[in-house]
Amino acid sequence: MTTRVAEDVWRRESPHVLAALLRRHGDLGDCEDAAQEAAEAAATQWDRDGVPDNPRAWLIRVASRRLIDRVRADSARAGREEAVAVAQPGDAYLAPPADAYRSDGDDTLRLFLLCCHPSLSRPSQVALTLHAVAGLSTAAIAAAYLVPERTMTQRLTRARSTLRAAGAEFGLPTEDELPSRIAAVLDVCHLLFTEGHTRSTGGSLVDSDLAEEAIRLTRQLHAILPEHDEAAGALALMLLTHARAAARTDGGDLVPLAEQDRTRWDHERIAEGVRILERVLPRGHVGRFQLQAAIAAVHAEAPVWESTDWLQISLLYAMLTQVAPSPVVTLNRAVAVGMALGPEDGLALVDPLLDDPAMRRHHRTHAVRAHLLEMAGDPAGAIAGYRQAAQLTTSLPEQRYLNACINRLTAS
C-alpha cells in the first residue's frame, strides 16, 4: 500500500524534482535518470520507514546525489573537466537556494516547454511530456501506445539526445517565441487527449487513462496560465468531449452522437466546461480550441439529438474555417450545414473535397457524403459511399458501423 503512496507522491512531485535538478544541470536525460533512481529508492525506503515529512526535499536530495555520482562517473570516463560545474559541494544540493521553491507553476511550465521543444517530432514530444511532466513510467507509456517497452525506451532516449543536440535549455523562451511554444504544448496535450479519447472503446482502461492524463496536464497548464484563452479553451473542449465517454461506446461498438443515451453523459464535467467557456469567450480573442469547445457545448446543451441547434453549430464551424481552415473542419461543417439547411447545401461543401487526392482516400469524406446522400433520398449513392468509407477506414468499430449502414440500406 505504501508503494502506492510513494507512486502517488512521485506523480505529484516529479516535475518539481526534475526542475530542481535541471536548474543546475541542463541535460534532461541525466536528470530523468537520476530522478528515476530516487523514485525507486523512495518506493523501497518509504515502504520500510514511512513517507518523510517533506517528500519533495527527500526526493530532490537523493536525486541530486545520484546526479552528482552519475556526472562524476561520466566525466571520469570521458576525462572531462567540465563536470566541475555540477559537482559542487554536496551542500549546494542538500540546502536548495531560497528560490528553489519559488513557484511550482513556473517549474512545470518550463518542463512542459522543454518536453515540447520544436526540435522534437510530435510523437516524441508526447512521450517525453508523459514521462517527465506526468511522471508516467516508460512501461506505462509503452502499454498505452501498445508498443514494446524497448521501443518506447528507444523513442525517449532518441528524444533526449535530440534535445541535447539542439542545445535546448530549461528556461523560458523570449517573449516573441513564447506564444508559439505554448501553442505547441497545447497541441501536444490535445493530441494526447484525442489519442486517449478516441481509442477508448469500453474495455480498455489504459486508453481512457491517457485522456484523463491529458485533462490533468491541461488543467495544470490552465492553472499556471489562467489568462491564456486557448489553454482555457483546450481544457473546456476536453471536459465537454470526454463527458460523453461513457455513452459513446456500447460493447466495443461506437455509438454516434445521434444515438447516445444523454443521461449517461457526465453532467458535472459539462457544467465545468461550460463555466470555463463562459468566462473566456467574452474576452474577445477566439481561437480554435474555444470554437471547438463552443460546438461541443451546443451539443451538450441539447437534451435530445432532435433539439440540436444546428444553425448555431454551422455558424461556429464557419468561424472555425476562418481561424483554422482544414478539410476535416469543412467535412464537419458540411454535416452541420446539411442538418441546418438541407443535404444539398452540405453536399455542395463536401463534393469539392473529392478533388484532393488525400481527402479522396480519407474514409470520412465518403462517410459524410453517404450520410448526406441518404438524407437526400439517394440510397444507391449512399450505399456506394458507405462501402468506400468502410474499405478505407482503419478503425474496427467504424468499419462495423459503416457495414451496418450498408446492410440496413440494402435490406430496405
Added chain:
Amino acid sequence: MKYVILIHSNPQPWGHPTPDYLPEYQDLPRADRDKLTSEFEKLLGELQENGELVMGEALGAPESSRLYRWDDGKPLVTDGPYSEAKEHLAGFFLIDVESQARAEEITTHFSGPGETVELRPAMWPGGDDQ
C-alpha cells in the same frame, strides 16, 4: 499508427536478404547494389534507434509451410507452397509512425528491383467521434 510492410519476393534459391538471390538485383552494377544495401541498412538502423520499427521477421521458404484447410468438419493439412504465384510473402516489418505520409516515405526505401513491397495499415480498436 501501425502499418505492416510486406515483402513479396521469390529469391532463388530461397534466402535472406532476398536481394542477394534475385537476378534483377544481381544484374545491377556493383556500385548500385552497394548503394541500395547501405541506404537500406542505414534506414533500418535509424528506424530501430528512433523507435519507429516495432518488429520484423524474415520468413522460411514457401515449401516449408503447412496449409490448413477445412474439410468435412476437420482441418486437412497439406504441405506448401500456398500458391503457384510468382511472388511469395518473404518477410514483414511492423512500424508505428506519426502519419500515413511517413509510412509511405519509409516504404519507398524498402522497395528494390525484382520484388513487390506492400504497405498495409493495421486496424485499431478505437474510432473518431461523429
